[in-house]
Amino acid sequence: MVRIHRATSIIVAAVLANWAGRSQAADPPPFAPSRELVILRHATLLDGLHDEPRSDMDIVVQGERIKQVVRDADLDAGTLRAARAIDLRGRFVIPGMIDAHVHLATPPNRRQAEAILRRDIYGGVTAVRDMADDLRAVGDLARASLVGEIAAPDIYYAALMAGPAFFTDERTSQTSAGGKPGYVPWMQAVTDRTDTALAVAQARGTYATAIKLYGDMTPDVAARITKEAHRQQMKVWAHATLYPAKPSEVVAAGVDTVSHACLLVREPMTRVLSWAEPRTPVDMTGFRGGSNAALARLFAEMKQRGTILDATIWAYSADTAGSTTMPPLPPGSCDDTIGGAITGQAYRAGVLIDAGTDNLADYRDPWPDLLHEFAAMSKAAGMPNTAILRAATLVAARAAGQEADMGSVEAGKLANLVVLTRNPLLELDNLKTVLMTMKRGRMLERTAFIPLTKEDITDR
Incomplete structure (x- = not known):
């Protein structure tokens, strides 16, 4: 059994997970924090x-x-x-740290999710931002954490919206089991004919705090969803390139965060391919020095708008073959070195950068995945320690929409x-x-x- 320490007489109303694999609490008492x-x-x-x-x-x-x-x-x-x-x-x-990019249920695996969350909380991570999974499973994890049934960070999560072509991805079947991919409230196929107000309301009904925009999406559709999501008091978290919407068009749509520094390599293109078209290689030469002119213009706009870059540098390192970042860039193109150079340019331009992982460390690592992203932010992006800690606290809290409650002491x-x-x-x-x-x-x-x-x- 996982044990929560009581030496300070703060009441912990929790019966934690059975790590034999069934993860069920026996008669958990109601959550009642002490007023001491x-x-x-x-x-x-x-x-x-x-x-x-x-x-x-x-x-x-x-x-x-x-x-x-x-x-x-x-x-x-x-x-x-x-x-x-x-x-x-x-x-x-x-302050308690925040991992701003996790996936807890693609596909759902309760034992794995609880184990990773346990590693996080005991390593100083008190909240995570789940970037769209099977929200039936994620919602239950969020509830169990909140009431003290499991030792875990708080979980804030997004419902996903993408164009119809995205839903041929096998992961959408894994996360929509029992329903039809693209037609469940937490993963919806959208077009310019979608009733946007209804779609956002259905997503909000899952207790998601944000909409994630993924792929096969035009700039106009992205802007419509973002406007409606904000009207319904939800955040919008987007992939940096939505195929065909390019990074500057995603930012112009008004989203709150853009994910994956490596997806910003599409910005200099005159035309970004649609989701269904084969990916063309990108010449990485212009990004290696951290002074790309097209990105300089993009970062100036992001700074002015307050758009956060969810860089996920570590997700592109050589040891992350299982990364969920999609669509993948061709092998030998963008990696953690180039992603780091892009992130470093964004940091020097004054863009807000959060700390997210989008990957899992080896089970033998006793510390949170977040520390791997910190190492990449330091080595590959040249960010100072103060900025890295702020990325995992104040900025990550803002990315999650929780800056009123966390991110600072x-x-x-x-x-x-x-x-x-x-x-x-x-x-x-x-x-x-x-x-x-x-x-x-x-x-x-x-x-x-x-x-x-x-x-x-x-x-x-």
């Missing part, structure tokens, strides 16, 4: 708002939320008397925190010094982490 005051005292705080750490800081938590963030010298004596204090002298506290936000023994701004590997993750006020000690097994990842 807890103070994390004397921490060195990297709050996600300031570039420099602040020493001797106190974080006052009540229930799910942060009540106060204050210098220890300024802490009210009455608050201290009323609270349970945890001394974090010599420790570092950062501030009064009023959810108590999503990570306690480290070393400063991650000095070295990203210091993110592997997790002592404890707090999600919605509930504490999970790293020592309670149960490593993944091969069966967790491969068993169906």
Whole structure:
């Protein structure tokens, strides 16, 4: 059984997954977070708002939320008397991290999903953005995480819309089992004749917080869906090229994020092929230096609009043969080196960049997939550690539409925190010094982490 630590007397209403493979909780109690005051005292705080750490800081938590963030010298004596204090002298506290691009159910595999989510939460990832899967499975995972039945980050997810030609992809059959691909509320085929208001309402009825635009989509259709989704208070997350809509047309449609730096190589083309046409190779020479003129114009527009780049550099590395990024570019074309150069150009242009993975690390890796993307952002894109951490906190929270509740350590936000023994701004590997993750006020000690097994990842 996965164990949630109770040493601070914060009530954890959870009966966690049976890792023999059935993943069912026995008579879970109703979720009822404690209203007890807890103070994390004397921490060195990297709050996600300031570039420099602040020493001797106190974080006052009540229930799910942060009540106060204050210098220890300024802490009210009455608050201290009323609270349970945890001394974090010599420790570092950062906001809970967010993986902005995961796939938890293509096809559904409950054991694998829970294992990956378990690895995430015990490694400091307190929320993920699921980029369209079988939402029947994802919705149940999201509920189980929220009420404390499983040890997992919060899950925010998208329903998918694409043109009819996309639904020949075999993955759409896997994620629509029992229904017809393109005709289920979480994966809809759309054209210029679609009742857009109805389609978005059906997607919203799945409890998705966003629409994902995938492929076989014209600029006009993308713009219509985006406008209606925003009217119904949903985010729009799009692939950077929608075949035939090119990146600048996707951005002009008003989407909130565009995914995959490598898909931006289509921007200089006069005409982008349709989804059904064979992919033509792209000359990568103009992208290697990180100073492509067409992308410079695109990035200026993205900066002006506040469009976020979900770069997923690691998804194109040599060890990611199983990446779900589609449609694939021809072998030997865009890779993590070129994707990194593109991402570095975007960063220098002032584009907001989130941190997402779109891939799974080996089961023997005890740390979240997100750390692989961090390494790529550092090495291939040349991003500084402060920007990388911000990509996984403030920017990722905005990408998920959750910036009011997470992404920084501030009064009023959810108590999503990570306690480290070393400063991650000095070295990203210091993110592997997790002592404890707090999600919605509930504490999970790293020592309670149960490593993944091969069966967790491969068993169906």
